[in-house]
Amino acid sequence: MISKGGSEALLQTLVDTARTVPPDYDILLPLFRLLAKVGLRDKKFGQKALELEALDVTLILARKNLCDSQNLLHCLWALRVFASSVTTGAMLGINGAMELILDIVTPYTQKRTRTIRVATEVLAALLKSKSNSRRAVNRGYVTSLLRLHQDWHSHDTANTYVLIRRGFLLCLRHIVTLRSGREAFLAAQGMEILFSTAQNCLDDKSVEPVISEAIQILRQCYPKSPLPLVTASSAYTFPVPGSITPEPPRDLTEEDFEDDGDEEGDRGSNSEDVKEEDDDLETDVDKLSSKPGLDRPEEELMQYEAMCCELSCSFEELESQFEDNGNSGEIQCANHHIPAAASSKQHCLSKDQSSRGQGREETAQTSLLHMVKMGRSAVHLASRKRPVVNPYQNVQSNDLGRDSSGNEIPNTQASLKEDARDLDAIFCSRMTAFFSNSTRPRETAAVIDKLLQTHPKRIPFHDPYLYMAKARRTTSVVDFKTMAIPDLWGHCPPPSSQCMLERKRGVQRIKILEDVRRLIQPIDVVNKVVFSLDEPRPLQDTASNCLRFFSQFESGNLRKAIQVREFEYDLLVNTDVNGTQHQQWFYFEVSGMRAAIPYRFNIINCEKPNSQFNYGMQPTLYSVKEALLGRPTWIRTGHEICYYRNHYRQSAAVTGGASGKCYYNLTFAVTFPHSEDVCYLAYHYPYTYTALMTHLDILEKSVDPKQVYFRQEVLCQTLGGNLCPLVTITAMPESNSTDHLEQFRHRPYQVITARVHPGESNASWVMKGALEFLVSSDPVARLLRENFIFKIIPMLNPDGVINGNHRCSLRGEDLNRQWLSPQAHLQPTIYHAKGLLYYLGSIGRSPMVFCDFHGHSQKKNVFLYGCSIKETLWQAECTVGTSTLLEDVSYRTLPKILDKLAPAFTMSSCSFLVEKSRASTARVVVWREMGVSRSYTMESSYCGCNQGPYQCTKLLRERTKQKKSHPSTGLQGLQFGTRELEEMGAMFCLGLLILELKSSSCSHQLLTRAATLLNAEEEALDHHLQR
């Protein structure tokens, strides 16, 4: 009907009928009803009405019928559809439509309420036009609307007319999009009025639409202000070679401006998924399929020969080694030159004298294969054995004196007090003892010694003494003098896994109202800076009641802490060194707390528009007192967690062009387990560079050198003067006979890298799991070593990790956007990682699989990104010439295998599209330039799993059931602990073996030896299908 000119016909009839004297309402009323219906479907309806002069006649009819509510209502219906077009609405405004409406809406009444409701809706539609809003401000409608709102709100106690009350707020909401509207709103005490409206009926579901609008208006009108920082640049700067071209500020997308206020409205479990941008897909077939040449002179590649000793080593000492058990098993290879970045301070990873090698770990663990056969992981079994403890409940009940299995620990209270004093001593001297320029070395060393002796908690693959020694060699930009206790002392995974936090309904509103209260009821606002990297003088007097903060240690990055109210703190994290952005990672120390009090923390300069903190994720907490009680454990903690846009904006001058950049609040409450404790809070389980270096040494000492070829060397030196380690793992040759040496040297390579993004500590835990598994005595690990040579670069961005960056190198560059043309003096780790891959390619030994481990902040589970020309072209609907394109589909095999094997992994989040914006990432460059068809990025969620075995079972849910006074958001699943992440690393390695077993080149010998593996995989598949 619309396409055949029906709208025009109806409108013309309306004009003609209205102009007859007297108008025939028997025709007009059905006509209006019809117009209202048709108008909803006709996008050009307003325009048509304007052209046919239907506006004027309708307005005239409405004015004539002010006292006839039936006729008036019909006119309003028509006006409502006319006003849905902004231009038409503006015209109606000029012709006095708003005044007409204000004559219709009245203070609270129980009469004509239907007409009043529609009138408020017409007014709200009219106010979408900026000119109407401006007129409304000038005529004082803001005050009138607020009065009307108050009047109806106070009289309508039975909540019969919620939609009318909402209508007034809808009108205000359009007006306050104008600056003059906000000014008028503030002047008319709008904040106070709507605050009390929202505050008084927060829990009343029946007025939900009113609260929702009120909160939106409050957020919109909260005066914007710049961040409380002297500069948007990092508190740390470091002179680096080459001029720094800071990354262009993030392009603001539509998502950034999206109304993020109406929180729980439609948040399904999938709504957080990031949409893939189709226009970012690479559709140039040449770019996709042509292989670019070397980015450096060919002769340069020879330097990497020295990093592949396994290819030339003759193992002459092998015979004598078998005879001599005391031999360290060190394989003699020519020392190679370390490619230096800038200066060169240290040249080799020498063994530390102070280290107390832990010897070989007892590998009593269940074999990986067994776990797969059972269709469950170790974690799952653990969580079935013990009731899952809600860490927050644990904290609240303050159950001192129990170890993780619930046994009493004798006399802990007394010794704890003493230890606390010891700790004070340590923190006062800030552990300067462990660094070369220390002033009080013996004293503090003795204290820590005593602590370590009193609490001989043996943490697998960790050694505090070795850590201290390694920390001395770690170079930071501002020369950190302190080690954080969790990194020094070590972390043990908690006995059971933690479920995702169920979000309490309305929590974001409560937080926003608390924020608004700072403005309108500032009586309890302290606003005292208690910590700042930008202030040279110590700000914290230990006597005061407030919390003490500290972050000048490896990976720490708190920049400023402001006490807002007695138990509430605003925190700002540092930007990446030499940069102005990427605030997401956080890690800091907090002390001086009282137990059993919920402290609210707000990290107010977050940058991403959304976060898994809105979908069940909690930050991590480490308590030193808990560690002394035998629980040296990072746990997920915090409640009332939400993440939302706040009122801070950055001015264009500061950010270099991106005007009005928004910031986001991460807010959470923590109830600390002990008073006067020293605690640490972090975005995710920290994993420092020093931890890696410690760990690698322990790993090396743990292996049987007769069986495992484990070689740790230096890929290069970083800009900050740290050494980037390269690890080689394979099995020793059976003997130095020619046959065995041949087999040894011809094992295919597998290359794994991680932690190019320093804030993605989850990637390091996955890497830790992979490394420990690869050197273990598990039969699968043995097969892997016997059949492959693993080249592993566990940390591609040591400087970023050390200095608490989230994303970049010291040059403020995202190193995973530098693979196309890295330069030795600017991006040394990328340059040499690429060089090593080039070298392997040049001798015909490109890796079977290349994988770069990452962390993902927006999605759940673990998944792979790979590269496929065909899938990219199909997705972009660019099918020209694709029929002749040949592509090996083997890139899909590994993710399919992992989907079956690894509990945390899901195929459904994998993607094989090649995006233009990713052209310079490791994954795309290794695929395109090195021709590695199985080149991947493996992403692990910061949050956890919502599929597979780690999706909370009904059983687990019941165990963790809290008082459900509020309906939950329906999120179920485990949050990742370090155990699940490490398991993923091991499963990845198992996946590599199964990939080989499935390949046509797999040797008969391996197939027979691994027959059980294939069976296990079948069983895993069965299990998978059943679930």
Ligand SMILES: [Zn+2]
């Ligand atoms: Zn990443």
